[in-house]
Amino acid sequence: MIVAKRKPLPEIAANLQSTRKLLIVGCNTCVAICLAGGEKEVAVMGSALHLALRNTNPAIVITQRSIERQCEEEFNAPLAEEIAAHDVVLSMACGVGVQTLAEQFPSAIVYPALNTAFMGRPEERGIWSERCAGCGNCVLDKFGGVCPIARCSKNLLNGPCGGSEQGKCEVDPKNIDCAWQLIYDRLSRIGQLDRLLEVEPPKDWSTSRHGGPRKIVREDMVL
Amino acid sequence: MKSGGKLERILESGVFAVTAELGPPKGPNLEVVQTKMGLLTGVCDAINITDNQTAIVRLSSVAACALLAQKGLEPVMQMTCRDRNRLAIQADLFGAVALGVRNLLCLTGDHQCFGNHPTAKNVYDMDSIQLIQMVKRMRDERLTQGGDPVDGPMPLFIGGAANPFGDPFEFRVIRLAKKVAAGVDFIQTQCIFDLPRFKEFMVRVVDRGLHEKVHILAGVMPLKSAGAARYINNNVAGIKVPDEIVKRMEGAGRGKKAQAEGLKLCAEIIQEVRQMPGVHGVHIMAVEWEEAIAQITEQAGLLPRPTI
Amino acid sequence: MTEGNKIVLLGCAHSAGEVVADLAARGLALPAHVEWVSVPCGSTIDELLMLRAFESGAGQVMVLACYNGACRSVDGSLWAEKRARAARDLLEEAGIAGWRLQFCNIAPNMAADLPQWIEEFREPVVAEESK
Numbered sequence: 001m002i003v004a005k006r007k008p009l010p011e012i013a014a015n016l017q018s019t020r021k022l023l024i025v026g027c028n029t030c031v032a033i034c035l036a037g038g039e040k041e042v043a044v045m046g047s048a049l050h051l052a053l054r055n056t057n058p059a060i061v062i063t064q065r066s067i068e069r070q071c072e073e074e075f076n077a078p079l080a081e082e083i084a085a086h087d088v089v090l091s092m093a094c095g096v097g098v099q100t101l102a103e104q105f106p107s108a109i110v111y112p113a114l115n116t117a118f119m120g121r122p123e124e125r126g127i128w129s130e131r132c133a134g135c136g137n138c139v140l141d142k143f144g145g146v147c148p149i150a151r152c153s154k155n156l157l158n159g160p161c162g163g164s165e166q167g168k169c170e171v172d173p174k175n176i177d178c179a180w181q182l183i184y185d186r187l188s189r190i191g192q193l194d195r196l197l198e199v200e201p202p203k204d205w206s207t208s209r210h211g212g213p214r215k216i217v218r219e220d221m222v223l
Numbered sequence: 224m225k226s227g228g229k230l231e232r233i234l235e236s237g238v239f240a241v242t243a244e245l246g247p248p249k250g251p252n253l254e255v256v257q258t259k260m261g262l263l264t265g266v267c268d269a270i271n272i273t274d275n276q277t278a279i280v281r282l283s284s285v286a287a288c289a290l291l292a293q294k295g296l297e298p299v300m301q302m303t304c305r306d307r308n309r310l311a312i313q314a315d316l317f318g319a320v321a322l323g324v325r326n327l328l329c330l331t332g333d334h335q336c337f338g339n340h341p342t343a344k345n346v347y348d349m350d351s352i353q354l355i356q357m358v359k360r361m362r363d364e365r366l367t368q369g370g371d372p373v374d375g376p377m378p379l380f381i382g383g384a385a386n387p388f389g390d391p392f393e394f395r396v397i398r399l400a401k402k403v404a405a406g407v408d409f410i411q412t413q414c415i416f417d418l419p420r421f422k423e424f425m426v427r428v429v430d431r432g433l434h435e436k437v438h439i440l441a442g443v444m445p446l447k448s449a450g451a452a453r454y455i456n457n458n459v460a461g462i463k464v465p466d467e468i469v470k471r472m473e474g475a476g477r478g479k480k481a482q483a484e485g486l487k488l489c490a491e492i493i494q495e496v497r498q499m500p501g502v503h504g505v506h507i508m509a510v511e512w513e514e515a516i517a518q519i520t521e522q523a524g525l526l527p528r529p530t531i
Numbered sequence: 532m533t534e535g536n537k538i539v540l541l542g543c544a545h546s547a548g549e550v551v552a553d554l555a556a557r558g559l560a561l562p563a564h565v566e567w568v569s570v571p572c573g574s575t576i577d578e579l580l581m582l583r584a585f586e587s588g589a590g591q592v593m594v595l596a597c598y599n600g601a602c603r604s605v606d607g608s609l610w611a612e613k614r615a616r617a618a619r620d621l622l623e624e625a626g627i628a629g630w631r632l633q634f635c636n637i638a639p640n641m642a643a644d645l646p647q648w649i650e651e652f653r654e655p656v657v658a659e660e661s662k
Contacts, residue, residue, distance in 0.1 A: 196401075201353060
């Protein structure tokens with residue numbers, strides 16, 4: 001899933017100092033699961049903004065809405081009239097949702113309320129961590145299901161580096177496991193440690209974001 | 224001969240080699256480089272110039288190495304994968320070889336979060352093992368990473384790093400074997416304070432016959448004080464200074480007395496590792512203390528250096 | 532809107548509720564500027580309740596929940612404490628002093644303590660007013 005976190009309130013409020021009518025739109029998919037932009041968070045944001053703007057913009061009118069998934073136009077379509085009737089839309093979706101709203105309603109002013117961070121998984125309640133960097137050429141078969149691109153701080157393909165200590169990454173030993181310790185342990189466990197004897201050649205980064213923004217077209221699906 | 228350079232000749236002749244590190248200045252201050260060059264002349268066989276070590280921006284290794292080569296000293300250029308992609312690396316290598324550099328230490332590089340530009344984007348287009356493999360191909364097959372012919376010979380003696388003190392320990396020797404398979408000619412290890420662990424590492428290296436395929440230089444670092452030892456333990460991942468050594472430094476007092484003890488300890492470690500099979504030399508890293516190299520090599524009985 | 536005189540007590544019915552009832556039974560009603568809001572359990576307290584209290588004119592909010600280990604929902608009071616902390620951070624970001632939101636554990640038999648706590652809680656406001 002996509003994982004995001006609420007922006008600091010002053011940063012959001014800074015753009016709303018002269019806004020008369022604000023529409024906050026939440027998303028009930030990824031950002032609801034990571035407790036950043038779902039219906040509950042929309043309500044809290046509305047209240048918090050009233051408090052934050054109490055001295056500089058006390059007359060602001062705030063409308064709150066929440067929809068299924070902001071990255072798909074069909075879910076956003078029913079909001080068309082309301083969007084037109086408000087000065088600013090504050091999207092509490094991930095960066096994809098924010099942009100979908102902006103593309104779908106190009107005359108609207110759409111601001112993001114979240115900092116979208118990564119593709120990851122929940123580890124336990126309240127904790128999410130990165131798992132996939134979208135490199136476009138998945139090599140999880142070579143590394144026992146542990147991704148060195150997303151989980152190694154240096155995206156090494158022939159790790160570990162000298163900074164692996166007690167299974168932790170020197171960049172942030174409290175929070176980051178050494179991906180190569182994980183790979184070593186996993187491959188040992190499934191009897192595939194010999195995969196690590198081969199030198200993995202330099203990655204073809206052209207399939208990743210480094211090659212340019214990507215698009216997938218399924219001709220067989222396009223009518 | 225792969226490079227025809229002095230370091231290669233010394234190691235191939237079986238002489239116990241001495242290399243030392245020169246830390247370049249945080250600006251275009253050639254005087255600093257020249258002063259340090261003076262301190263290291265005659266007390267080692269080759270001089271490593273670090274490459275934005277710990278992600279702190281310094282005068283580039285390729286520039287400083289070109290200067291050393293000009294002055295007739297034997298530079299070992301260090302190159303990390305953190306700051307340059309494969310294009311920049313190859314371009315810098317063409318330039319380095321053209322300007323007389325014959326030795327290259329291939330490193331992954333510390334993450335930029337440790338340095339003075341933590342908000343920078345890193346590169347890590349390749350890792351150190353891929354870099355070794357690429358340089359070998361440039362030298363032996365005269366081909367770039369992309370497959371084009373290289374216009375001119377690339378006589379480079381290829382080096383890599385090894386850390387016998389990182390985790391997982393069992394895998395460290397395997398990784399060294401991987402570097403050897405990739406084409407590395409010499410290895411400089413991380414600083415040794417934990418002699419038993421290093422000994423264990425070398426036993427495994429010799430077991431696999433790797434000492435016959437690669438020249439290993441044991442890394443050592445003189446401690447200036449007990450505080451320096453504690454700093455390393457708390458702040459530098461991959462090096463551990465054992466308690467006995469910290470205590471020994473504490474017992475030595477402060478200032479000049481502590482430094483003298485640190486030098487003595489360093490010389491002792493050199494003498495110990497020299498006895499271990501498979502160790503073909505020593506690499507002395509006296510960070511911002513290049514003056515110490517002359518004293519250490521003297522105390523360890525490594526002077527005068529041979530002229531080969 | 533806010534930073535007024537009103538103090539809102541937001542409390543779990545099982546502990547704080549009992550205390551408030553106890554005080555009433557003894558003829559010790561809460562002071563006029565104190566508003567009592569009951570919730571069925573600490574686990575039902577969230578940031579929104581606290582922020583809305585400030586929006587509706589409260590100058591201070593005191594959140595009261597059972598002691599850890601005494602909560603019938605096991606983690607409810609711990610949850611309430613975390614929510615109070617989150618709300619306090621949001622208030623600070625909104626420019627409202629965090630000390631205006633306080634979290635206290637309370638037991639049903641602590642009627643003697645609550646009036647004192649409220650007075651102490653109000654002290655900084657009184658001090659500001661008299662400047």
